[in-house]
Amino acid sequence: MAGFVPNEEIELYEEIKFEPSVMCEHIDKKLTFRASQLEDGDIICFQISPPVESYGQCRYPDVPSFLEYVHNRQVVHFRSLDKPKEDEFCLELSKLYTYDDVVERVARQLGLDDPSKIRLTSHNCYSQQPKPQPIKYRGVEHLSDMLVHYNQTSDILYYEVLDIPLPELQGLKTLKVAFHSSMKDEVVIHSIRLPKQSTVGDVINDLKTKVELSHPNAELRLLEVFYHKIYKIFPPNEKIENINDQYWTLRAEEIPEEEKNLGPHDRLIHVYHFTKDASQNQMVQNFGEPFFLIIHEGETLAEVKVRIQKKLQVPDEEFVKWKFAFLSLGRPEYLQDSDIVSSRFQRRDVYGAWEQYLGLEHSDSAPKRAYAANQNRHTFEKPVKIYN
Structure with missing residues (x-):
């Protein structure tokens, strides 16, 4: 039958x-x-x-x-970390798959011979974004661990294809450093990858091989910038392992020759751009690129303004609209051209140098994202290039 x-x-x-x-x-x-x-x-x-x-x-x-x-069947949507909103491909996997099982199948899907060059990042179910920290090499046991976010379970994973195996990369520290050239009206972001035990001095030496300097013996410094304020100048012997560039911007720049020869009565002050927000009771809002400036004893605001305009290359018709203020803990005290600037920077009862600064009040005309193709920008609104 x-x-x-x-x-x-x-x-x-x-x-x-x-x-x-x-x-x-x-x-x-x-x-x-x-x-x-x-x-x-x-x-x-x-x-x-x-x-x-x-x-x-x-x-x-x-x-x-x-x-x-x-x-245990689980269909996972994989997205390139560079395009976190777009599904690249889907794979039917098991929640019991080990870390090695998952990266092996992703590598096979991508036609990659070495699965250890795959780095995965979990999905934040609340922000609908990749989690800030990627998954470490064999840092989780099973696929189910990769997909859980607090009490939620996702079906999205992000992937990167690395140029070196992940275990080797984890022995290194990668820092994104924004180099502010003294000769070009642009900022170039470099990825510096060094062993974790390296120092800031090693970062600077590596950066010197990648950037164009004004002269062969130019010295660089590394700054920590947050919300348009300079919070720290890193000492050259500081270890890079604990430096966090996830929220802070690391900025490198040449040290001007004039700063190396400060007189006994000269002061190096912070200078920041700011506006006042009418919707928030005239609260000060910083923007743009902060910088250092030397002020000399007895120098008037009118004399300081000449140097600031030259440094930032601001046209006369725009610069005349700017206001200048001494700010301490966020409170502006507007200055007149005849005021002696150095007399305002004598206080020691402040939390840090970044809370006592010369403020440049003017409109924030910079677009939210600036690119190197735009050649007509002022230096206080520098366009950005990214090099990996």
């Missing part, structure tokens, strides 16, 4: 439960229902027994293994 399958080729199983874990037991066909404890409503699964010689070739050779597969 067509389609007839002998009884001895049928395997029977009882599906006892599916959640939270699969429980499925083999049924002995020689026993009665009562002996097998089978009752009305129980689920019986059957399969045709595979040939013994092909048993090991089957991915799911019996009902229990197939139910385990269905129970």
Whole structure:
């Protein structure tokens, strides 16, 4: 009879439960229902027994293994970290897959020979963005660990293809440093990759091989910038392992020759751009690129303004609209051209130098994103290039 399958080729199983874990037991066909404890409503699964010689070739050779597969099956949407809003491909995986299983299948999908060059990043279910920190090499046990975010489970993972294996990369520290050229009206962002035990001095030496300096013996310094204020000048011997460039901007620049020869009464002050927000009770809002400026004893604001205009290359018709103020802890005290600027910078009762600065009040005309192709920008609104 067509389609007839002998009884001895049928395997029977009882599906006892599916959640939270699969429980499925083999049924002995020689026993009665009562002996097998089978009752009305129980689920019986059957399969045709595979040939013994092909048993090991089957991915799911019996009902229990197939139910385990269905129970742990997970379709994952993979996105390139460079394009975090677009699905690149989907893979049907198991939640029980190990870290190595997952990266191996991603590498296979991408046609990559070395899975260790794949770096994965989990998804933040609340922000709908990649998590700030990528998954470390073998840093999680299973796919299910990669997809969980607090009490939520995602079906999205982000991937990168690295130029060196991830275990090797994890022994290095990568810092994004914005180099502010003294000769060009642009900012170039460089990725500096060095062993974690390296120092700021090593970063500067590496950067010197990548940038164009005004002269061969130019000295560089590394600054920490946050919300358009300079918070720190890194000492050359500081270890880079603990430097965080995730929220802070690291900025490198040449040290002007005049700053190397400060007189006994000269002061190096912070200068920031600011506006006042009418919607927030005239609160000061900083913007643009902060910088240092030397002020000399007895120098008037009118004399300081000449040097600032030259440094920032601001046209006369725009510069005449600017206002100048001394700010301490966010409170502006507007200055007149005849005021002696150095007399305002005598206080020592402030938290840090960044909270006592010369403020340049003017409109923030810079676009939210500036590019090097725009050649007509002022230096206080420098366009940006990114080099990897």
